[in-house]
Amino acid sequence: MLDQTPWWLIVLLKSAIVLAVVITTFAYSMLFERKIMAWMQLRPGPNRVGPWGLLQPAADAAKMLFKEDLTPGTADPLIYRLAPFISLLCAMGAFAVIPFSESSAGLWGVANVNAGILVIFALTSIGVYGISLAGWSSGSKFPLLGSVRSTAQMISYELAMTMSVIGVLILAGTTSLVGIVHAQQRVWFILPQIVGFLIYIITAVAETNRAPFDLVEAETELVGGFHTEYSGLRFGLFFIAEYLNMITVSCIATLLFLGGWNAPPGLGFVPGLIWFVLKAGLFIFLYIWLRTTLPRLRYDRLMNFGWKVLLPVATLNLMLTAAIVAYAG
Amino acid sequence: MGFFGGVAALAKGFATTLQFAFQKKPTIQYPSVKKQHAPRFHGLHELRRYADGKERCIGCELCAIACPANAITVIGAENAPDDRRSPGERYAARYEIDELRCIFCGLCEEACPTDAIVLTPRFEMADYRRGSFVYAKDRLLVPPEAGVGTAPDERPGGIPSDVGQVIERKSTVDIAAGYGATHRGEILKTERKGLAG
Numbered sequence: 001m002l003d004q005t006p007w008w009l010i011v012l013l014k015s016a017i018v019l020a021v022v023i024t025t026f027a028y029s030m031l032f033e034r035k036i037m038a039w040m041q042l043r044p045g046p047n048r049v050g051p052w053g054l055l056q057p058a059a060d061a062a063k064m065l066f067k068e069d070l071t072p073g074t075a076d077p078l079i080y081r082l083a084p085f086i087s088l089l090c091a092m093g094a095f096a097v098i099p100f101s102e103s104s105a106g107l108w109g110v111a112n113v114n115a116g117i118l119v120i121f122a123l124t125s126i127g128v129y130g131i132s133l134a135g136w137s138s139g140s141k142f143p144l145l146g147s148v149r150s151t152a153q154m155i156s157y158e159l160a161m162t163m164s165v166i167g168v169l170i171l172a173g174t175t176s177l178v179g180i181v182h183a184q185q186r187v188w189f190i191l192p193q194i195v196g197f198l199i200y201i202i203t204a205v206a207e208t209n210r211a212p213f214d215l216v217e218a219e220t221e222l223v224g225g226f227h228t229e230y231s232g233l234r235f236g237l238f239f240i241a242e243y244l245n246m247i248t249v250s251c252i253a254t255l256l257f258l259g260g261w262n263a264p265p266g267l268g269f270v271p272g273l274i275w276f277v278l279k280a281g282l283f284i285f286l287y288i289w290l291r292t293t294l295p296r297l298r299y300d301r302l303m304n305f306g307w308k309v310l311l312p313v314a315t316l317n318l319m320l321t322a323a324i325v326a327y328a329g
Numbered sequence: 330m331g332f333f334g335g336v337a338a339l340a341k342g343f344a345t346t347l348q349f350a351f352q353k354k355p356t357i358q359y360p361s362v363k364k365q366h367a368p369r370f371h372g373l374h375e376l377r378r379y380a381d382g383k384e385r386c387i388g389c390e391l392c393a394i395a396c397p398a399n400a401i402t403v404i405g406a407e408n409a410p411d412d413r414r415s416p417g418e419r420y421a422a423r424y425e426i427d428e429l430r431c432i433f434c435g436l437c438e439e440a441c442p443t444d445a446i447v448l449t450p451r452f453e454m455a456d457y458r459r460g461s462f463v464y465a466k467d468r469l470l471v472p473p474e475a476g477v478g479t480a481p482d483e484r485p486g487g488i489p490s491d492v493g494q495v496i497e498r499k500s501t502v503d504i505a506a507g508y509g510a511t512h513r514g515e516i517l518k519t520e521r522k523g524l525a526g
Contacts, residue, residue: 036350039349039350039351039354040346040347040349040350041349042349042352042354042355042356043354043356044354044356044358047358289343289346289347292346293342293343293345293346294342
């Protein structure tokens with residue numbers, strides 16, 4: 001039957017399913033974050049809407065929908081309205097090339113792109129425009145400061161991030177995410193690339209503007225940073241984009257370093273998708289844990305750390321990996 | 330602090346937050362679970378009666394004079410011989426307390442010569458209009474069947490069920506040990522010891 005179905009219908013259906021799953025994941029990762037953060041701060045967390053607060057995301061969504069959508073008089077109206085969509089579309093687009101699992105029937109994912117990792121990096125880089133343009137077009141001081149910071153932070157940390165990932169690409173010999181996962185069937189890349197893994201984790205936090213690298217939002221200094229002027233649904237779109245980015249980098253970390261849907265030795269009877277979800281969930285938990293534990297970095301220290309520590313270490317790691325692969329292979 | 334010192338400090342911080350996540354939360358789920366107050370907690374006022382149903386208040390206005398917040402208004406009147414409201418010569422024709430002005434200090438209670446005004450442990454008084462916080466006799470005076478006790482915890486009819494008597498969790502203040510059992514009380518005690526030594 002599948003042979004007669006037009007290819008575009010399959011892609012459309014797959015996209016719809018992935019999007020639905022991803023948006024639900026977003027909603028519940030938000031609740032998960034609020035719960036975990038609350039527990040770590042000795043609070044019970046949201047527990048009023050539904051049992052254990054399980055309907056809280058729905059209540060939040062309804063609230064966002066009905067809130068007033070304001071545009072400041074000094075804002076550039078077109079770009080101001082466009083910016084949240086740039087952020088959201090890029091964040092969602094990344095999920096088109098992420099493979100979630102694999103079975104005898106085929107790949108669990110929308111598309112198997114042979115340069116998947118490059119597509120994701122390209123999309124997340126464009127996503128930064130959403131934040132930069134939002135701050136710039138708001139016609140207000142704090143958002144502008146936030147967007148200037150975002151530009152500087154993204155450039156500095158994206159370099160180290162890419163450097164840390166190239167080590168994995170050299171080991172796998174491919175830029176296809178499926179290929180990278182297949183290359184990890186014996187040894188997960190977290191072992192040979194432990195340095196790259198640590199650098200990736202740190203830069204990924206900076207890339208997604210999460211604490212302790214959330215200088216772009218920095219509530220205590222910049223009110224709300226780039227989204228200070230946004231309200232209602234448009235603010236909600238930025239919110240979704242931030243969490244989707246967090247899920248994306250968690251998925252990539254799983255695919256690149258933790259063997260994707262490969263089961264740990266001896267546990268092959270559990271389906272690959274469950275392993276993938278568990279591993280990605282572990283990273284999301286790590287993000288929340290980071291946020292509750294560490295205070296925000298000072299701006300100059302963020303820059304120092306990015307350029308003087310992460311980038312040189314990532315470069316050294318890359319050169320060493322390349323040398324070893326060249327010598328051994 | 331070198332590299333390893335930094336890593337050790339980070340690990341300590343992460344361990345702390347993780348450990349907190351599994352600790353019992355001190356939150357009291359307020360509207361469904363209420364904290365037990367001290368029996369003589371200063372809350373909303375009440376005007377009490379004698380056993381025969383007569384009002385204790387004799388309209389002397391001592392509470393209004395004692396009140397540091399000027400929250401009490403009393404206008405006394407002579408008892409009519411055929412309709413005696415109180416055993417004395419006079420009774421309170423009007424008795425109003427502005428609960429928004431009141432600081433719940435209990436000085437009215439102290440000043441009252443007939444133990445007519447008492448502070449109950451009832452504290453949930455939220456309302457929508459400022460005007461509704463002026464409590465007049467219709468809301469202050471207890472019904473005749475409520476009994477004759479002169480202190481909030483001596484009310485023979487029992488304290489109404491809505492005054493926070495649900496005992497689910499131990500209060501942060503140990504009533505038996507008093508203020509000394511609280512964290513701040515401990516600090517004060519040690520500070521005093523330091524001064525004495």
